[in-house]
Amino acid sequence: MKTTIFLIAAVSILAGAALADDHVGQYGGESRAKPLPTSKPNATWRQECGSCHIAYAPGLLPAESWRKVMAGLDKHFGSDASLTAQENRAITEFLVDNAATRWRTPGAPLRITETAWFKRQHDGHEIRPEVWKRASVKSPANCAACHPGADKGDFEEDRIRIPR
Amino acid sequence: MKKLLFSLALLATPPVLAAAGVSAELLAGYRAEAAKPFSAAQGEQLFRARHGDIGCTSCHTDNAKSAGKHAQTGKSIEPLAPAANPKRLSDPAKVEKWFKRNCNDVLKRACTAQEKGDFVTYLVSIK
Numbered sequence: 001m002k003t004t005i006f007l008i009a010a011v012s013i014l015a016g017a018a019l020a021d022d023h024v025g026q027y028g029g030e031s032r033a034k035p036l037p038t039s040k041p042n043a044t045w046r047q048e049c050g051s052c053h054i055a056y057a058p059g060l061l062p063a064e065s066w067r068k069v070m071a072g073l074d075k076h077f078g079s080d081a082s083l084t085a086q087e088n089r090a091i092t093e094f095l096v097d098n099a100a101t102r103w104r105t106p107g108a109p110l111r112i113t114e115t116a117w118f119k120r121q122h123d124g125h126e127i128r129p130e131v132w133k134r135a136s137v138k139s140p141a142n143c144a145a146c147h148p149g150a151d152k153g154d155f156e157e158d159r160i161r162i163p164r
Numbered sequence: 165m166k167k168l169l170f171s172l173a174l175l176a177t178p179p180v181l182a183a184a185g186v187s188a189e190l191l192a193g194y195r196a197e198a199a200k201p202f203s204a205a206q207g208e209q210l211f212r213a214r215h216g217d218i219g220c221t222s223c224h225t226d227n228a229k230s231a232g233k234h235a236q237t238g239k240s241i242e243p244l245a246p247a248a249n250p251k252r253l254s255d256p257a258k259v260e261k262w263f264k265r266n267c268n269d270v271l272k273r274a275c276t277a278q279e280k281g282d283f284v285t286y287l288v289s290i291k
Contacts, residue, residue: 051239052234052236052237052239053234053237053239054239077236078236078269079236079265079269080264080265080266080268080269081265082264082265083261138237138238139236139237139238141237142237142238145238
């Protein structure tokens with residue numbers, strides 16, 4: 001009898017946890033998705049968003065973030081990255097369609113490097129502070145410095161190389 | 165017969181000349197709006213000028229034939245001079261897009277047709 005009650009309690013706690021997890025998700029709800037869709041390559045996005053930095057994979061930010069980024073390209077992190085209206089529409093559609101799906105908060109940061117999932121994966125436990133200051137890294141947004149396959153959406157842990 | 169000669173001439177046109185054809189088209193567009201003849205020396209001046217702490221050379225290096233590096237992101241940029249990179253100046257819409265962005269970033273204004281014509285003339289003059 002006692003064991004049954006215990007089991008029921010345990011099961012409901014687990015179910016509750018699962019529900020809560022589904023509601024808010026990991027990282028306070030700021031969870032990324034699979035970086036790149038494998039089925040739908042988009043040449044316009046790769047070319048236009050990959051000329052000043054790697055083309056950041058759509059699954060790293062929620063749809064609302066991409067809408068904001070795409071609405072402000074004329075003043076884009078200190079650069080003019082403006083596109084024709086037609087290019088802008090096509091790229092926005094691709095980014096929004098493949099954005100992070102498990103995002104559960106209204107927050108929509110403009111930077112990947114400001115998201116909760118990014119900060120947790122790249123905090124002081126994982127990377128020593130002086131690494132960020134190396135000329136070979138330059139900026140946390142320089143994903144490819146440590147993830148050689150970043151432009152293909154590959155962030156696998158066993159392929160990470162921290163540069164000197 | 166004339167037609168045949170013409171097609172032969174087309175076939176014989178090496179790709180380098182084809183690229184020059186596009187920059188000639190670009191230049192013709194700018195010429196319609198520019199007062200003075202284009203000057204490679206003026207174009208080089210635009211290339212090397214500093215505006216505060218930024219200039220074209222911040223990303224393209226001081227040699228248009230060598231690969232550059234984006235000043236903020238560190239991403240490598242292929243050389244600007246067609247002599248080193250035949251893809252350059254081959255797509256007028258792309259050239260216009262980057263003049264708009266880069267002139268805005270560096271000069272805080274659009275470049276004039278005169279400046280663009282001078283700059284293209286400079287790039288083409290590099291052997």
